[in-house]
Amino acid sequence: MSSTTTAAVVRPGTRAFAWEQVRLDAPRGDEVLVRVVGAGLCHTDLAVRDGHVPLPLPAVLGHEGAGVVQAVGDRVTRLAPGDTVLLSFSSCGACAPCGRGRPAYCDTFLHRNASGSRADGTSPLQDARGERISGRFFGQSSFGALALADERCAVPVEVADEDELARLAPLGCAVQTGAGAVLNVLRPGPGDTLAVFGTGAVGLSAVMAAALTGAVRIIAVDIRPARLALARELGATDTVDAGREDVAGRLAELTGGRGVRHAVESSGVPDVLRQAVE
Structure with a gap:
């Protein structure tokens, strides 16, 4: 009934x-x-x-x-x-x-x-x-x-x-999206670098999944210091405060000028997506 x-x-x-x-x-x-x-x-x-x-x-x-x-x-x-x-x-x-x-x-x-x-x-x-x-x-x-x-x-x-x-x-939704993007699509290998743009539920899930892979550097990018601190607790090796730092310059510095091997964009903001691709 x-x-x-x-x-x-x-x-x-x-x-x-x-x-x-x-x-x-x-x-x-x-x-x-x-x-x-x-x-x-x-x-x-x-x-x-x-x-x-x-x-x-x-x-x-x-x-x-x-x-x-x-x-x-x-x-x-x-x-x-x-x-x-x-x-x-x-x-x-x-x-x-x-x-x-x-x-x-x-x-x-x-x-x-x-x-x-x-x-x-x-x-x-x-x-x-x-x-x-x-x-x-x-x-x-x-x-x-x-x-x-x-x-x-x-x-x-x-x-x-x-x-x-x-x-x-x-x-x-959120966890399987972020973790699935890393584990099923990007599949970072030993020594790879990965940047996660946006550290909400999807982005933090990507960080946690990346920590289970061979990625040597996992960089979290956000404008909220508290989120970045949490990202470090969950496996990020480095963080970039996009509200205070030059993101492109900081990523170049962290990767020896080579840029990251993989990027996950989870904010849905067009400018951030463009930055992740660049």
């Missing part, structure tokens, strides 16, 4: 999240109902809220959810009520990229994650007036007390308690 819950809804023109009563459909065969205990706030959520990324509004956003499974569909085999899970993006599991173990390149990725609906075009959410609103954002729409997600979105995780589970929520 369907469930009534509270969710943060974005309506057209408001550029704001507002708590509303919403109704969730009962889980379909391949879906799980999750009680959300924590959700990361990603810049992508803010970009949709502010109208910079197209998505039919009104909508419930959120794509870094963590919670406890409450109910499962009759075709779900990996999960059961009571399981603690992290939620991430959706994929079909049947196309060629999914078959090669690259679900982020799923043939139906955009529709499944950025259309506001299931693969068949329906949304599982409606507001208090009975009007359908966009859901299934990145397969979950986790900005609510309950989320209805694809089984493939939910990854079981062992935790000591729900507080620990909530702290792991950014693994759904």
